[in-house]
Amino acid sequence: MRWNRLKADLAIIGAEIRKTAKIWFAYKILMFFWAIFPLIWVIPYLFQGKALVGGMSSAPFAQLTGTENYMAFVLIGAMVSTYIFSGLWGVGNSLREETYWGTLEYIIASPTSLLVVLIGKTLAEFLYATVMVIFQATLATFFFGIDITFGKIFPLMMIIVLLVIGFYGFAIAFAGFTLLIKEVHGWVHTLEWVFFLFSPIRYPVEVNAITKLVSAFVPLTYALVAIRAIILLNKSVINLWQILLILGVMDIILIAGGYILFNRLEYRTKKAGTISQY
């Protein structure tokens, strides 16, 4: 019985991924945009680096981060944050899209947990974001001297998976929130700026005591520290076991919290009678 349910849930997740992909491919102009976007996204960072430090590296910067390579530091932050935010945006917005299409009620009226459909949407976003980040990482390797050798791929994947699991727990709660409040843009942008401020995406959080303190509660901080340590400082994943442990614990908290919060918010939306409102 349980195996049959699992099989059915996997089939639903597969159907959701196929459906999402087909809808993406239907918007050809968007495909074109996303194909060229990774080629231009790095340019502002390049100019910013040149303006600030006059090139690709900075000695004072090394005192805070352990690496002189400012450009590599920022590019890694940009890649990981793009990866996370595109997922957050995608998952958060996915139920809003279903409401807009008028299909959400039919999904909820089916004998399937909305959470299973949301997991399908999450995986679809994850696959899409992965393709984008691979493209960006390839560019960064060729043009900015970021050293991602074959041996670093597995440790990096381990950290990214740990980061993504926690973040999608957060995104699922966020999707429940958007189901209730019917708004995504403002909240995603607010969250983006909170993360930009309190995690080392563009700068080392050590520059300020408050950012340093708050960043300790943000999983992105640990993931970025570990990813940079592997790529820029050639550290082994064994040296980073504490970070992996922290990320693992945060994942459990975020997934459990996301699940509980989503179910409560779904119940509240059904009670308020606003499920079909856009």
Added chain:
Amino acid sequence: MNIVLDNVVKKFKRGKGLRKHYITACDHVSFTIEQGELFGLLGPNGAGKTTLVRCIATLLIPDEGKITIFGKDIIYQSMEARQQIGLLTSGERTLYWKLTGKDNLKFFAALYGLAGKERDKRIDYLMELLDLKDVESERVEKYSSGMKQKISLARALLHDPKILLLDEPTLGLDPQFSRFIRGFIKDELVGKGGKTVLLTTHYMDEADELCERIAFINKGKIVNIKSPAEYKDEIPHTEVLELRCQGNVNEEKLRTALSSIKSVEKVSLINKENDLALKVIASRVESILSDVIELVRGEAKILAIDVKEPTLEDVFIYLTGTSLKEDTREEQPDALE
């Protein structure tokens, strides 16, 4: 009994702060629907029909009362209850327009646990039955409104449910598609399929033609439940006076004046941009004709006068004082901001 509603209450919040108040969309609603029955919910816009359907379909959680589907509580055994239900609502935007009709059905089939050959066979059968085979590989955005509604109907039937909830299924469709959908409900779903159907509509002809029993609903309350024939027997008059007029009238004043005429029992008045539709139910239409004309002439220009046999709508007016064409829309909640 397939569907049982026991004292169902649903309230929606309106306004904020000091202006916050609750409106009752469903007010202690109770009825049962038997197996294989085509049961109608008839009432004007905003009467609470859609709220009730949403509650039964588990899209809304009632504030009070209990709903069961084949004995399964829709709150605590919602998955089992949903497996028995097929849902069809009005409106074009209920499908993925960028997907083909077939891809839409494949996605929803997965939600009902259908896969592989079983799914393909079922989709082929439904496409054939609803005459959609030729367009199954075209994107839904290219379909006409009627074709979209047919695909939605196919979706409702994918898992061969025992119960169908049809919420205004012909709203906005042209007469040809409306006729097809009505025929399909009567002949295929109930006739051959033996399905239990809950149909909501504000088209009296539709309810009259299709339903075995009809619940009149007004302002969230069930007014009465009877067969169409029983309803018509209930009205003790054989004639209804109808007038079509034009002019800027004081509705309340005219309604009061008409109601004060001796032997007038009910007055229905619908004013849309100075186009006035007036119905007067009286024990003897002949005797009130001159008085009515005189009163209306003083307020508006009379375009047409007709004396007709009472319809279900007239019975509705007789029982509730409200026309089915009126918009009493109050049942939508405020969105959270």
